[in-house]
Amino acid sequence: MKEAMKSRIHLYEQCGHYVLVDVNSGAVHLIDRMIYDIMDIFDGTNDERVKQELAGKYEEAELDEALGELKELIDEKLLFAPDIEVPPTFKQKGVVKSLCLMVAQDCNMRCKYCFGDGGSYGQERAVMSPEVGKAAVDFLLKNAGLRKHFEIDFFGGEPLMNMKTVKAVTNYVHQKEKELNVHFKLTMTTNGLLLNEENRTWLNDNNLSLVLSTDGRKDVHDRMRPDAGGQGTYDRVMKNFKAMVDSRNGENYYMRGTYTKHNLDFTKDVLDMNDKGFDILSVEPVVAKDAPDYALTDAELPRIYEEYDRLTEAYMKRRREGRGFFFFHFNMDLSNGPCIAKRLAGCGSGHEYYAVSENGDLYPCHQFVGRGKYKLGDVFNGVNHPEVSQYFRESHVLNKPKCRDCWARFFCSGGCHANADLFNGDIREPWDTGCSIQRKRLESAILVQALMHEEGLSNDNEQA
Amino acid sequence: MKHIKTVNKPSMQSTLMTGGCGECQASCQSACKTSCTVGNQPCASRK
Ligand code: SF4
Numbered sequence: 001m002k003e004a005m006k007s008r009i010h011l012y013e014q015c016g017h018y019v020l021v022d023v024n025s026g027a028v029h030l031i032d033r034m035i036y037d038i039m040d041i042f043d044g045t046n047d048e049r050v051k052q053e054l055a056g057k058y059e060e061a062e063l064d065e066a067l068g069e070l071k072e073l074i075d076e077k078l079l080f081a082p083d084i085e086v087p088p089t090f091k092q093k094g095v096v097k098s099l100c101l102m103v104a105q106d107c108n109m110r111c112k113y114c115f116g117d118g119g120s121y122g123q124e125r126a127v128m129s130p131e132v133g134k135a136a137v138d139f140l141l142k143n144a145g146l147r148k149h150f151e152i153d154f155f156g157g158e159p160l161m162n163m164k165t166v167k168a169v170t171n172y173v174h175q176k177e178k179e180l181n182v183h184f185k186l187t188m189t190t191n192g193l194l195l196n197e198e199n200r201t202w203l204n205d206n207n208l209s210l211v212l213s214t215d216g217r218k219d220v221h222d223r224m225r226p227d228a229g230g231q232g233t234y235d236r237v238m239k240n241f242k243a244m245v246d247s248r249n250g251e252n253y254y255m256r257g258t259y260t261k262h263n264l265d266f267t268k269d270v271l272d273m274n275d276k277g278f279d280i281l282s283v284e285p286v287v288a289k290d291a292p293d294y295a296l297t298d299a300e301l302p303r304i305y306e307e308y309d310r311l312t313e314a315y316m317k318r319r320r321e322g323r324g325f326f327f328f329h330f331n332m333d334l335s336n337g338p339c340i341a342k343r344l345a346g347c348g349s350g351h352e353y354y355a356v357s358e359n360g361d362l363y364p365c366h367q368f369v370g371r372g373k374y375k376l377g378d379v380f381n382g383v384n385h386p387e388v389s390q391y392f393r394e395s396h397v398l399n400k401p402k403c404r405d406c407w408a409r410f411f412c413s414g415g416c417h418a419n420a421d422l423f424n425g426d427i428r429e430p431w432d433t434g435c436s437i438q439r440k441r442l443e444s445a446i447l448v449q450a451l452m453h454e455e456g457l458s459n460d461n462e463q464a
Numbered sequence: 465m466k467h468i469k470t471v472n473k474p475s476m477q478s479t480l481m482t483g484g485c486g487e488c489q490a491s492c493q494s495a496c497k498t499s500c501t502v503g504n505q506p507c508a509s510r511k
Contacts, residue, residue, distance in 0.1 A: 020468075028472050029471070030468070031467060081477060098489075098490040337474075340479050340483055341486075342484075342486075347490060
């Protein structure tokens with residue numbers, strides 16, 4: 001097949017199903033084995049060659065029929081849809097819409113894979129003052145253009161260690177919402193140790209979305225997520241998470257975990273979370289370099305692929321049994337996903353999204369905090385390296401050589417800049433192992449959505 | 465069709481001229497914030 005055509009489709013087999021993705025339209029087709037074989041050769045015009053090569057395998061009449069169906073798809077622009085270039089809707093300059101506030105660069109846990117060195121990010125342990133927090137809100141509003149929807153994530157370290165600032169910022173945000181008729185979505189990512197009744201009530205009263213960190217099974221969690229004294233934390237945090245989630249009718253949270261080389265059987269961790277009564281779940285690969293005991297490398301890929309197949313099957317099984325759960329990466333809207341501009345921009349780090357360190361410095365995202373050359377300014381004086389910010393803006397998926405030809409480009413949007421910088425010293429050169437995992441995860445998500453559609457299953461969670 | 469079942473009605477190409485309002489949620493691509501791939505996101509203006 002001509003190379004140009006090849007980069008317009010993606011063909012795969014998973015769990016006994018054959019799938020054809022048309023990259024530039026986003027169309028997903030469930031196909032049979034014959035189409036699968038044909039598409040390995042077919043480029044839209046070479047019918048004769050297809051027939052020659054597959055003559056021994058299929059009847060000519062069947063091949064004609066199949067080719068006819070493929071031609072219909074081409075006519076409907078659902079196959080080999082034309083390449084997409086940067087559209088005019090992708091504005092030259094981004095406007096700020098979300099911030100990550102490192103309200104506490106300190107933590108009461110010592111997770112072994114923490115990229116923030118136990119919350120400190122290689123700096124002094126310190127917490128953000130309410131003044132810095134409010135200045136961050138002002139910075140956001142000042143640089144937001146005409147936008148009306150914003151997000152702030154309270155992050156750390158452990159944000160519950162600095163409720164004083166969390167509360168001050170939240171009150172300030174509510175005041176600004178009224179004054180300016182804008183809307184903020186507030187999120188907190190917490191390890192759960194300090195989720196006591198007082199905090200629970202406050203978080204519910206103020207409608208904060210929660211991201212609850214645990215790694216799944218007790219032994220897996222305790223191995224990687226000890227407290228500052230080295231003790232396992234599983235029993236304590238799960239008790240708190242349960243009370244937290246029950247107190248908000250099982251809504252407005254995500255439970256998320258990290259898998260490492262120690263738990264490549266992470267389907268069990270996902271199911272364990274579900275069995276413990278949680279049904280909005282996410283588990284993701286650890287990102288770590290030079291950590292031979294737990295980091296993921298290419299050597300683990302076959303095992304990881306196998307595990308995503310297993311997770312796909314387990315996910316579908318529970319859906320079919322009427323006790324489905326959400327798995328973040330599988331939850332994809334194939335028909336009404338984001339626009340092209342968004343698919344190009346990805347996370348927006350460094351131009352639409354910034355992290356604010358404890359003292360008010362601006363970084364492209366929370367993972368860059370402490371990487372000196374990426375300090376972009378501060379919340380009091382704004383961005384003083386607009387050229388770096390612009391470089392991030394222009395580092396969209398079509399400007400990354402590896403991504404241009406990758407079938408996942410409009411789903412993945414070019415991967416994580418921080419990971420690319422960590423592994424390759426260049427935000428435009430994605431981390432290969434991460435890409436391989438990403439593509440497998442996307443294949444799984446697409447298959448899940450295709451099967452749900454075919455079987456008439458809903459994406460809503462059945463259990464309340 | 466006998467050999468192909470198309471499962472979605474994709475809208476991506478039609479957003480070439482209309483998208484870009486930017487009201488949607490940011491989407492972290494890393495592994496630490498329930499990272500989502502952009503493909504997981506709903507559009508905030510086309511509800
Ligand atoms: S970051 Fe990797 S997986 Fe994502 S589009 Fe680029 S090459 Fe593909």
